[in-house]
Amino acid sequence: DTAVSQTPKYLVTQMGNDKSIKCEQNLGHDTMYWYKQDSKKFLKIMFSYNNKELIINETVPNRFSPKSPDKAHLNLHINSLELGDSAVYFCASSSMQGLQGAFFGQGTRLTVV
């Protein structure tokens, strides 16, 4: 199936731990994103990569480090997890610099306890 897929779907971890979320798209898009959706359902951009190059970093704490090994993959590593990091993290991809919208993965629900 053509899609944006991210793993894992659920992640429960303790404060202070380090965790990673992986994302892959097979839509042939050149831009990938990480969005965070908080408990109030507000969807906020964190990072954007275009052809493996970081384009947008929206004042995200440097505990969050994205990595794009190629234009079909974008991973998110989070160090020293805090309670406030609990949210749903969505990976997305687009072509044409987002002019026709972005397509989202199924999300990773991160719970920090």
Added chain:
Amino acid sequence: QKEVEQNSGPLSVPEGAIASLNCTYSDRGSQSFFWYRQYSGKSPELIMFIYSNGDKEDGRFTAQLNKASQYVSLLIRDSQPSDSATYLCAVLPSGGYNKLIFGAGTRLAVHP
């Protein structure tokens, strides 16, 4: 002022009626405008995009854009209970390639 504003709702409409969802944006130079639907516990799904003033129709959905008023709307004709979801308005701001900005969403409830 928030960049993209939507009424949080819930907007309650009877089955078969027209649901009208509205969105305003602050950046006058914004490029493209999007409507997403998000069911509870699911990911946002792109319904439509529009970038020219006027109306764009796709099945039961019509997007309307008025750049002078910085206003974009989504009409859902013949609303069905399966349309009950949160509708997110998103904007691609001027010079903001690779940066979709979302509103907080409007929750729509279609009752039989």
